[in-house]
Amino acid sequence: MANDNPVGAQRTKWVDYSRCIGCESCEAICKFLYGLPRIQMTESDEGLAFPLYCHHCEHPMCAKACPVGAIEKDEATGAVYHDPARCRGCKAMKCMQACPFGAIYHAGGVVPVTKCDLCRDRARVGLGPACMEICPCEAIHFVTREELLNLKTREASTAQKLVMKQIRQMRGQK
Amino acid sequence: MRTRMNFGLFRDKPGPRNGRSVAIAGAGPSGLSAAGYLACRGYAVTVYDKMPKPGGLLYFGIPDFRLPVERTEAAAELLAANYGVAFRMRTKIVGQPGEARDEGDEFRTEELLLTDLRAAHDAVILCTGSWRSRRMGIPGEELPEVLSGLEYLFPLRGAVCGPEACVSPALGRKVVVIGGGLSAMDAAQCALRSGAERVTMLYRRTIDEAPAGPYEIGLLQDCGMIWKELAMPLRILGREHVEGVEFLQCALGEPDESGRRCPLPQDGSNQILEADMVISAVGELPTLPLAERLEVSKVRKGASPWPRMTMMEGVFVAGDALTGPSKIGWAITGGLEAARSLEQWLNHTQGGR
Numbered sequence: 386m387a388n389d390n391p392v393g394a395q396r397t398k399w400v401d402y403s404r405c406i407g408c409e410s411c412e413a414i415c416k417f418l419y420g421l422p423r424i425q426m427t428e429s430d431e432g433l434a435f436p437l438y439c440h441h442c443e444h445p446m447c448a449k450a451c452p453v454g455a456i457e458k459d460e461a462t463g464a465v466y467h468d469p470a471r472c473r474g475c476k477a478m479k480c481m482q483a484c485p486f487g488a489i490y491h492a493g494g495v496v497p498v499t500k501c502d503l504c505r506d507r508a509r510v511g512l513g514p515a516c517m518e519i520c521p522c523e524a525i526h527f528v529t530r531e532e533l534l535n536l537k538t539r540e541a542s543t544a545q546k547l548v549m550k551q552i553r554q555m556r557g558q559k
Numbered sequence: 560m561r562t563r564m565n566f567g568l569f570r571d572k573p574g575p576r577n578g579r580s581v582a583i584a585g586a587g588p589s590g591l592s593a594a595g596y597l598a599c600r601g602y603a604v605t606v607y608d609k610m611p612k613p614g615g616l617l618y619f620g621i622p623d624f625r626l627p628v629e630r631t632e633a634a635a636e637l638l639a640a641n642y643g644v645a646f647r648m649r650t651k652i653v654g655q656p657g658e659a660r661d662e663g664d665e666f667r668t669e670e671l672l673l674t675d676l677r678a679a680h681d682a683v684i685l686c687t688g689s690w691r692s693r694r695m696g697i698p699g700e701e702l703p704e705v706l707s708g709l710e711y712l713f714p715l716r717g718a719v720c721g722p723e724a725c726v727s728p729a730l731g732r733k734v735v736v737i738g739g740g741l742s743a744m745d746a747a748q749c750a751l752r753s754g755a756e757r758v759t760m761l762y763r764r765t766i767d768e769a770p771a772g773p774y775e776i777g778l779l780q781d782c783g784m785i786w787k788e789l790a791m792p793l794r795i796l797g798r799e800h801v802e803g804v805e806f807l808q809c810a811l812g813e814p815d816e817s818g819r820r821c822p823l824p825q826d827g828s829n830q831i832l833e834a835d836m837v838i839s840a841v842g843e844l845p846t847l848p849l850a851e852r853l854e855v856s857k858v859r860k861g862a863s864p865w866p867r868m869t870m871m872e873g874v875f876v877a878g879d880a881l882t883g884p885s886k887i888g889w890a891i892t893g894g895l896e897a898a899r900s901l902e903q904w905l906n907h908t909q910g911g912r
Contacts, residue, residue, distance in 0.1 A: 406625050409888025410588075414568070417895045426888075432772015511571065518568040521588070521617055521626050521634075521887060526562060 395463025402544035404524035407434030411516035450483035564634035566595030574601035585686035587615020589878025589894030609651035654849030689843035699795025708742035708840030731836025738840035739769030
């Protein structure tokens with residue numbers, strides 16, 4: 386594909402926290418489809434409820450932290466995939482600690498963790514991420530990084546900051 | 560790129576027809592989720608709802624500064640146009656004619672018996688929600704300016720639904736909202752936005768016990784709402800119209816069955832708050848046709864003959880009708896699980912077509 390900016394053309398998921406009402410629909414559909422949800426709700430002490438989700442980072446810290454290379458960024462699509470076949474028996478769960486968005490989850494089985502793959506199987510038949518389709522508030526977007534720039538309103542940035550503060554607190558950082 | 564809400568998200572078109580037909584009572588989030596799933600699995604789906612528009616509380620209960628109402632509307636249209644789901648609006652499913660009245664019943668023009676519906680389909684899912692407002696049971700509650708949370712929020716959609724939707728003038732100057740949940744918050748915010756002079760919220764426990772949480776309540780206080788906690792309404796004052804609310808100051812006692820500390824009214828702490836409108840948003844109760852025969856409590860306890868099936872064979876239940884008022888996400892989970900359970904039951908009893 387001809388594009389000056391291949392990274393900018395990669396599609397990623399983005400949640401506009403200023404539109405999110407904490408209704409849990411995203412988690413519900415993800416859980417229905419995959420058993421263990423890969424977008425999970427959390428709540429601050431004050432009762433602000435919001436979903437934690439994988440940002441499919443340009444430079445994913447989880448991939449860097451994984452000692453066996455079970456997490457990789459697909460440079461073609463931009464998605465960060467977790468390979469359960471390679472992820473075995475790691476007790477350190479360094480990926481969970483490394484993710485700044487709290488978006489890698491304890492699976493508690495032979496494969497210890499799970500994460501969002503942007504509904505890879507659905508993508509194969511031309512369908513978008515399920516959480517985006519079920520969100521009643523139009524808070525979840527699946528867009529290119531270029532399109533994303535236009536979505537980031539002032540309200541969205543303010544809400545994002547509040548959420549990040551909460552995530553840092555949860556992770557025991559200041 | 561604009562995204563759309565799609566309850567038929569499992570496929571891009573309905574599944575090949577399997578010859579089975581399912582009726583769903585209630586077009587809220589649980590009903591629409593179940594409809595989307597079953598249409599994708601090849602079922603002929605008809606959704607019945609007593610309201611003039613699909614969406615349930617997404618449409619009629621939650622104000623559109625929280626949820627874009629056209630998104631809910633478009634989602635129902637997509638189910639109809641792309642997935643072949645049939646909608647029969649203004650039709651209430653009842654146990655027997657002339658059953659107890661619930662909120663929103665004034666919109667229905669037709670009633671269908673649940674037994675007839677069951678006979679006409681391979682299975683039924685009841686997603687009839689929680690449309691009976693809990694009453695406080697205090698004197699003065701019958702005054703015309705005392706509205707339930709739902710009664711207050713309905714007229715705000717009046718413009719799209721015709722004149723009968725405006726059941727009450729949704730205007731008060733000095734508004735008292737009673738409750739501490741999200742409907743109370745929505746009602747208070749609507750009152751502030753519609754130009755009320757003063758909006759006071761009375762809650763019998765403290766901000767820490769309030770279901771809406773300190774974050775939401777804080778946001779409303781920033782908008783000018785007055786928060787009065789540990790306040791238990793005693794009576795609504797006024798002869799023909801609301802003139803005020805008398806309440807008692809409470810202290811917190813031991814935790815009750817909800818795990819929250821219970822309010823203990825203090826004798827002689829009576830106070831009076833001037834008001835010309837009272838919105839009592841103290842919760843809603845599940846509304847099901849033939850409730851005594853369905854015995855939904857068995858489904859809640861996991862003691863039903865098949866997961867999510869009521870004591871009436873082939874009649875399933877999901878959403879707020881099962882759980883009482885809860886989050887949209889829970890309703891969606893419930894609708895999907897009931898639909899899947901229904902499918903497994905039909906495969907089991909009809910020999911897996």
